[in-house]
Amino acid sequence: MPPSHSNVPLGTCTPGFSGTITSFSPNADAETASIIDRLREMGFSEDLGVEVLHQNPFGKDPIAVKVGSMTLALRRAEANLIEVVPT
Amino acid sequence: MSQATAVSQPTQRIVAVVGNPNCGKSALFNALTGLRQKVANYPGATVERRSGDLDDVASLTLIDLPGAYSLTPRSADEEVTRQVVTGTHDIEAQPDAILSVVDATNLAQHLRFVLELRDLGMPMVVALNMTDLAARERISIDVDALSAKLGVPVIETVAVRKKGLDSLKDVVAKAVLAPPPAPMDIGPTVRERQIAARKIASAVTISEGIGHKTTRQLDRVLLNPVIGPITLFGLLFLMFQAVFSWATPPQDLIEAGIGALQSGLANTLPDGLLLSFFNDGILAGVGAVVVFLPQILILFLFILVLESTGYMARAAFIMDRLMASVGLNGRAFIPLLSSFACAIPGIMAARAIANERDRLTTILIAPLMTCSARLPVYTVIISAFIPNRDVGGFGLQGLVMFALYIAGILAALVVAAVLKRTVAQGKADTFMLELPKYQSPNLRFVLIGLYERSRVFLRRAGTIILASTVILWLFAIYPVAPEGSTQPDIAYSFVGIIGNALEVIFAPIGFNWEISVALVPGMAAREVAVAALGTVYSLSGSEEMIEAGLVSVLNSAWSLPTALSFLAWFVFAPQCLSTIAVTRRETGGWKWPGFMVAYLFALAYGASFITYRLASYLLG
Incomplete structure (x- = not known):
């Protein structure tokens, strides 16, 4: 299923962004699939609210994201595997 | 062999304490075992084998396993956990039961791992930990319903205040003899477990929380683009200052004590081999080293407190970008900072780094961080040869010491960059790290560490x-x-x-x-x-x-x-x-x-x- 028009990769968002996770990158090779599993294990999941809280002071990467009741730090490259829709 | 080695008596049973990172697992373990715990080798973060008899129930041994998000290991750390609970570890016997620790303020997330552990088919008890925080965040959970859904006992605990420990002990003591829970039909993928966990969590949650306000407010300051780095470097500066200034009085005391012993011996013993053995051999030798205990303790005090409050993860977040520029990972910051105290816990803490190449680079440069064992060497030479002069408001001796630290750090950065381009080439690692809630430092954790x-x-x-x-x-x-x-x-x-x-x-x-x-x-x-x-x-x-x-x-x-x-x-x-x-x-x-x-x-x-x-x- 192709992502709807308003979907954006989480890795492109700046602090202040708030939205909902819609899906994970669909065209995943084995390595990417394992990273996505890890993202799920860390707490990312469809239909959860996300909020970009902070970015690294020295280069805007990694970012700190509030998802559910936890705060997770991750690099933008991995965050791009998560599709979000702004609320 | 795995069944026999770790069991000292026939009745001795082993319970593995397992949970996600930041679920308060180590605090619960500390509260349950106290000072009778045995830490093999060096304590750093929870990368070592910690075990101890359960209070009042000496026939039960708890082992504290490294925090893990799942049984699909992403780091050497998590690999240990997987091997032990599945009974495939080289020396550790498979436990008789699992004590699964869950953060009550983050139920859905932590239940996913509980479901995975439950599938192992071992007797299991769930400790619903941090219920005090949950209450403060106005989260309310129906414990009986959760226990019914999971088919295992669930006990509410507050590890840092020792709440709920007595009933937990009773239940664990019974559970090791009980049959394992009946299997649930969930499915093998992370996604399926995630869905099942969220379903259970929402069914047993009576009221949703409002989140941890203090953490948000503190992060707004401590992760601020300007104040954040300043605070971090300020803290590091304070740490090294403290190592030198706070340690002086106790060090003087120890030195005076050794000196008094030496002259006492010189006055009582006849001049000869025996006196030389004590004064030149033992006291001159061992005394020269024991004198550095205060400095080492102060360094570890800082590291343990920063660890215990949840600040270390923020430090890793701030440092990730800088460390990435030499091909390292922000996670390497914690092992490398520990290496200023001692490279050994630092090298072991590198287990938390998922990427093998990054971990290797971190291990190889850890000895370049100026460890506390170098302090005796530096201090003696500096006081002998560097005049105690003022240079632009700073003491020359302190500046030389600082320069030696900087020399080590710069060398480490250069070596890391060279290694990443030569022997440790590889894809850039991922950096994923939970920024846990801030907590006031756990005195018990710090004291046991010290x-x-x-x-x-x-x-x-x-x-x-x-x-x-x-x-x-x-x-x-x-x-x-x-x-x-x-x-x-x-x-x-x-x-x-x-x-x-x-x-x-x-x-x-x-x-x-x-x-x-x-x-x-x-x-x-x-x-x-x-x-x-x-x-x-x-x-x-x-x-x-x-x-x-x-x-x-x-x-x-x-x-x-x-x-x-x-x-x-x-x-x-x-x-x-x-x-x-x-x-x-x-x-x-x-x-x-x-x-x-x-x-x-x-x-x-x-x-x-x-x-x-x-x-x-x-x-x-």
Whole structure:
């Protein structure tokens, strides 16, 4: 299923962004699939609210994201595997 | 063999404490076992094997496994957890039951792992931890419903306040004998477990929380683009300041105590071998090392407190970008910071780094962080050779010490960049890290950590350092000098012979035979070199020189270029057998420790050579 028009990769968002996770990158090779599993294990999941809280002071990467009741730090490259829709 | 080895009595049963990182697992483990826990080797973060008998139920042994997000390991750390609970670990027996610790404020997330553990088919108890925080965040959970859904006992606990521990103990004691829960039909993928966990969580949650406000507010300051880095570097600065200023009074006290012992012995014992054994051998040697306990404790105090509050993860977040520029990962910050106290817990903490190449690079550069064992060496040489002058408002001695730290860090960065382009090439690692809620530092966690640290340090002083000091003393006494010899007796001893042989190698970098021979026992641990110098000079010098102490002995025996060369040597030289041994264990072979020793000795010799030649030239 192709992502709807308003979907954006989480890795492109700046602090202040708030939205909902819609899906994970669909065209995943084995390595990417394992990273996505890890993202799920860390707490990312469809239909959860996300909020970009902070970015690294020295280069805007990694970012700190509030998802559910936890705060997770991750690099933008991995965050791009998560599709979000702004609320 | 896995079933038999760890069981001491036939009735001894093992319960593994398992949970996500930041679920309060270690705090619960500490509260349940107290000081009777055994920590194998060094405590850092939870990377080591911790075990202990359950309070009041001595037939139950708890083992605290590294925090993990799932049984699909992404790091060496999580691999240990997987191996133990699945019964595939080399030396650890498969546990009889699992105590699964869950953060009540993050139920859906942590339940996913509980469901995965439950599928192992072992008796299980769930500790619903941090229920006080949950109450404060107005989260309300129906514990009976959760227990019914999971088919295992669920006990509410507040580990840091020891709440719920009694009923937890009773339930665990019963559970090890109970049959495992009936399997649930969930499916094998992370996604399926995630859906099942969220379903259960929403069914048993009576009211949703409002989130941890304090954490959000604190992060707004501590992760602020400007204030964040300033706070981090300020904290690091404060830490190193404290190591030097706060430690002085207790150190003076210890030194005075040792001095009093020495003169007490000199007054009671007749002059001779026995007195020399105690004063020149044991007290001069071991005393030179024990004096650094306060500094080591202060360093660890800072690290444990930062760890316990949740700030360390923020530090990793801030440092990730800078460390990525030399090909490292922000997660390497914590092991490297620990390495300022001691490279051994640092190297072990590197287990939390998922990418093998990143982990290897971190291990290989960890010995370049100025560990506390180098403090004795630096302090003695600096006080002997660097004048206590003011330079632009700062003490010159402190500046030299600071420069030595910086030299180590810069060398580490350069080495890391070179390694990432050569032997440790590979794809950039992912950086994913939970930023846990801030908590006030857990006094118990900090005190147990400090207690463990002192124990390890003093045991080392009492064993390795004592033994090498005594052996050195013996070798320095025998064979005795011939009648009518002109040189000090020590020149005719084994120590003198070995030192003269080694001097051939070390003369180009300005080391005399006394230094050369001190480096040999100094391989056991850096601080032993100071102890060894103490013994060698104590035996070769006159009574007045010994009275004046090692600092002034060195001042008259060494030239300034030699002293500087000696400092440069210790910035790099891998003079620590324990570090080499732990590197072998962590990298699974002799290849990488061999490489580490070779490159560090090469750097040390090169740096000392340049320092000595340059200083000799400049000073005429």
